[in-house]
Amino acid sequence: GQDIDTVIADAKKEGVTEVTKNEDGSLTYKMTKAKHKEMMQELEKSILETIEETKNSKDYVSIKDITHNDSFSEFTLVVDKAKYENSMDGFAALGLGMSGMMYQIYNGSDPDTKVKILIKDEATQEVFDETVYPDALEQEGTEENTQSK
Structure with a gap:
């Protein structure tokens, strides 16, 4: 239920180097x-x-x-x-x-x-x-x- 852009920004603050939005609504993190x-x-x-x-x-x-x-x-x-x-x-x-x-x-x-x-x-x-x-x-x-x- 969270804003996806906020989730991505938070992940990057935590050290995730890249976030990809997938077609099914999931996210893929690279770290x-x-x-x-x-x-x-x-x-x-x-x-x-x-x-x-x-x-x-x-x-x-x-x-x-x-x-x-x-x-x-x-x-x-x-x-x-x-x-x-x-x-x-x-x-x-x-x-x-x-x-x-x-x-x-x-x-x-x-x-x-x-x-x-x-x-x-x-x-x-x-x-x-x-x-x-x-x-x-x-x-x-x-x-x-x-x-x-």
Whole structure:
């Protein structure tokens, strides 16, 4: 929803050397390898901070631990299943899914990259739920459109 020229100007202030507007509305950034490495380190730090905040938050009482792979394409939320199923703690998965997708895109992964969120019961170690982003976002949009008709 931001003005595209402002986004481009901000990117250039941050060290992006060239920005190309693509026909589909997306932008392609060119930058030095050093700038890309710095940006990826900042993204990783932000994701790790989000994970720690989520694990320690009183807002997500069912979440006991969160693990991830090195590329942030898969996260596992270890939860108290009974508390999880009676809460809104699933919203934590949405934030992790979005962060993982952003990391993948900025790291040059295929634009169709998926991020998998596994929900595992702390007591039994059983994975009882799985969400894949961005597929889950598309499904929600379809469900909302169906329900509103």
